[in-house]
Amino acid sequence: MTEATPLLDVQGLGIRFGGLDAVKDVTAVIPAGQITAIIGPNGAGKSTFFNLISGFYQPTAGTIRFQGEDITRLRTHEVVARGIARTFQTTTIYRELSVLDNAMIGHRVRTRAGLWDALLRTGRERKDEAESRAGAMQALERVGLAGRAHLPAGALTQEGQKRVGIAMALSSDPKLLLLDEPAAGMNPEETVNLMALIRELVTGGLSVALVEHKMSLVMGLADQILVLHHGQKIAQGTPAQVSRDPAVVSAYLGSHAHGGQMGHGAAAGADAQGTGGEAGHA
Numbered sequence: 644m645t646e647a648t649p650l651l652d653v654q655g656l657g658i659r660f661g662g663l664d665a666v667k668d669v670t671a672v673i674p675a676g677q678i679t680a681i682i683g684p685n686g687a688g689k690s691t692f693f694n695l696i697s698g699f700y701q702p703t704a705g706t707i708r709f710q711g712e713d714i715t716r717l718r719t720h721e722v723v724a725r726g727i728a729r730t731f732q733t734t735t736i737y738r739e740l741s742v743l744d745n746a747m748i749g750h751r752v753r754t755r756a757g758l759w760d761a762l763l764r765t766g767r768e769r770k771d772e773a774e775s776r777a778g779a780m781q782a783l784e785r786v787g788l789a790g791r792a793h794l795p796a797g798a799l800t801q802e803g804q805k806r807v808g809i810a811m812a813l814s815s816d817p818k819l820l821l822l823d824e825p826a827a828g829m830n831p832e833e834t835v836n837l838m839a840l841i842r843e844l845v846t847g848g849l850s851v852a853l854v855e856h857k858m859s860l861v862m863g864l865a866d867q868i869l870v871l872h873h874g875q876k877i878a879q880g881t882p883a884q885v886s887r888d889p890a891v892v893s894a895y896l897g898s899h900a901h902g903g904q905m906g907h908g909a910a911a912g913a914d915a916q917g918t919g920g921e922a923g924h925a
């Protein structure tokens with residue numbers, strides 16, 4: 644990988660479900676060391692985009708390159724091994740198990756072909772266990788939960804449980820972390836704490852891409868925003884650029900009646916002074 648090679652580079656990416664183009668012809672770059680937000684009205688294809696990048700879905704068109712390597716056809720655990728990990732909209736946390744055990748499960752599921760595969764490889768159990776424990780402990784330190792490693796996960800607050808979910812993804816020590824609606828269900832104070840955590844992780848060298856409806860988080864955190872609408876990229880730029888891009892505003896206004904959420908004042912609030920250039924259209 645040269646200096647100029649982007650961390651993640653998707654070209655003409657698409658997937659069709661029956662007659663529906665859930666993601667269509669998306670070309671975008673996710674740079675290293677930054678926070679990239681993927682936004683768009685409900686059903687725009689954001690989660691599907693994440694599912695494509697993380698190997699959960701196989702694209703029907705296009706390529707995905709990570710650090711210069713073609714990862715388009717890799718399976719999930721192979722993608723993880725290259726350095727991409729993700730959280731889910733609703734992370735399953737085992738409430739009765741300790742925080743550490745949860746993070747260890749995250750490590751195993753992500754570094755093996757699957758949980759059952761991990762469980763059945765009993766011969767390698769001890770080495771695996773030590774590796775998972777070390778990876779999980781490091782991840783817990785990064786999310787500020789090392790001191791609570793031995794508490795049952797269910798004893799943590801909602802915010803603490805979110806941190807466990809992030810630690811589960813971090814336990815494989817990814818270079819790129821994909822966060823799917825990390826602030827869902829969080830109150831404003833928790834959202835602010837989460838934003839601080841994401842910033843810290845990026846300062847520590849991680850690159851982050853996130854899907855999020857909460858515009859306060861997106862506008863306050865993202866270095867760049869990629870906007871999807873009906874599966875297609877309609878804009879990419881800084882928060883200031885994107886929030887006053889006519890195509891973006893109209894996509895959100897058009898979808899507002901159907902549950903679009905940019906109507907929470909984000910478009911106006913992010914760049915009241917009108918500074919910054921125009922968003923780059925797809």
Ligand SMILES: Nc1ncnc2c1ncn2[C@@H]1O[C@H](COP(=O)(O)OP(=O)(O)OP(=O)(O)O)[C@@H](O)[C@H]1O
Nearest residue numbers: 660663664665683684685686687688689690691692
């Ligand atoms: N596995 C699937 N099979 C069929 N259709 C799917 C599948 N996954 C997603 N879709 C469809 O693809 C479109 C994009 O869905 P997706 O969940 O990616 O949107 P989104 O932007 O994440 O929406 P939201 O903000 O509501 O989570 C939707 O019309 C959805 O119904």
